[in-house]
Amino acid sequence: MSPSRGIAVWLLPLCVFCFTLHSRAEAVADANAYGQPRVVKLYGGGGLGGLAHYQTGVVVSADGLIATIDTLVLEQGEAVAVMNDGSRRSAKVVGSDPITGIALLRAMPPLSLAPFVKFRSESSPEIGQSALVFANVFGIAAGDEPVSLITGVVGGLIPPADSVAGAGSPFLLDSVTGVPGLPGGLVLAADGTPIGLMSREVTNEATGLIVNPVISADVVADRIEVLLTGAVVERSPQPAAGVTVSTFAEFGFAMIPDLSPRTPPYVDYVRSESLARQAGLAAGDLIVSVGDDVVSSQRDLLALISPDRRRVDSDLQLTIKRGHRLVVIVIDAQEEAP
Template sequence: MRLILQVLLLAAVTACLPHVSHAAENDSQATLAEALPKLVKLYGAGGFRGLEGYGTGFLASPDGHVVTSWGPLLDADRPVAVLGDGRRVEAKLVGADSASGLAVLKLDGPGAPFPHFDLAEAVDLAPGDRIFALSNMFRVAAGDEPVSVMHGMILAKAPLSARRGRFETSLDAPVYFLDSVTNNPGAAGGVIISLDGRIGGMIGRELRGESTETWINYAVPATVIAERIGLVIAGDEIAKPNPADADAPDNARRPIEVGLVMIPDVTARTPAFVSDVLDDSVAISAGFKRDDLILFGNGAPIRSIRELTTLLSRAERGDEIAVIVRRDGGLVTLTFLIP
């Protein structure tokens, strides 16, 4: 009798589950087969204090423009993009937008026209919409194998900075909150797409709540970043990278003058990591902490200690400096005045 009841219960539960037809499964396979070649695996600088040297990007033009999330990975002189067919192509940084945390690269090699997402057809998703999340999380793919695919749903669309317990971030628009664990190491720069294959958003960097210490799974809407990507590709960058000065002038304003003790500056690409903060200094008053990684300064990417020194040296006494630092997996905005 117990066996019969178990069989009947299993049949009842199965009947309540959503039925996935072979046609729907085939449609999903076709959607992914078309979308996956538009993703690239990125390799660059990393491995410093746990920062990954790999990530994800997506092709946004037939000419080979790749959009990804701005991060230390791009500190490399020539990041490498691995295409869906396994080809390894060097990429050049075109520009970045600190407000949305994106960067645009250009593939340096033949292959055009490249398969790409049409940003003009970006879909505005709503809570309850089903999505696929595509990324090279955990560096699962390295050659011609496809990146990872996750199935999920939009939980909400809301400002990231306004959520309780979150670090202040550079994002100035609402984001999609997802029900799947999408924001893993290496996933930043991946995409979420609708079930019919239209791009819905870019997976952001790993962030977690300040008080709850829980990781946030989110994506920046493609409808928000499409115009900004177009501006960067066209050469009208909202935040244009400044090349590092190879040799700082003798009268350069060093980070120590505002109270920032940096790690040893051994190469032109040494990341702007804060080793310590002096007491009773401008930096301590602004909220800097040990192990902060400075990513942006006044809207421009800070890719090295030397670029930070250049930023400080070009400022006049009394000028306000606004920086974005990475702290414990989150992004924090700090401001101070040049003394």
């Protein structure tokens, strides 16, 4: 084989590789130009015990409707939406879907001719498909900075027992897992087609594996339409599917959603006429001990207050942290609830 022919044999694959690499770079650049103006940074509740007070949203109408995921960030029914240009607007919750966890917010004052994403019923993630995720991970983008662009691959389907977005939800591989700010992120195919919305991370309790579920575009499109018709009840204090809330009905109080094994034992709600309210317990209190036993997580609290650990008619002594003070309260279990 002549030297010139040998060079050609090596040069052709190299040219093909360079062309493919250049084409992919152009596709990512085009997708980035499409995605960034349509993604907003949301700041709201959370912050307790290190829980994130920020996440991501996607503009889905020209006048400023925003699709995201219902988390503690939205616990007050509103959030601050930081737009791509750095401007800030109040975003009030219009409604949320308890099955998928999708929440719809409305920016106030309304936007005018804003670029938005149209989720379509025929565009859904496919196994093995490359994906681009736009999300405000770690809350890095607080102004007009672009949100993070993360690459991933649609890896498979989540088992029904682990899914927060319904049985068979797809999830991303080779993507950042276990990071705050990801819920509500926009998921695009490599060609820039919107294929989904990032949900909360899911942890398999048996293996400890953490995956990032994607609510597919067809589900997002359907839920947005339903929320706009008002067919779903206005935002409820109940969490989305897959999230546990510890409720102590006999005493009349409930905890913040239990999102991980280390979720801090903060009180989220105290019924107005209840034994807990009479004893002085209030929303926002951090329970640090039950009797002489230290409490470091909600699961500790559940174990200590469970009927098999104490007599049902015994008083419940709680030490709580309220601001910078420690307060001891006693709930009289023998007294009848009002």
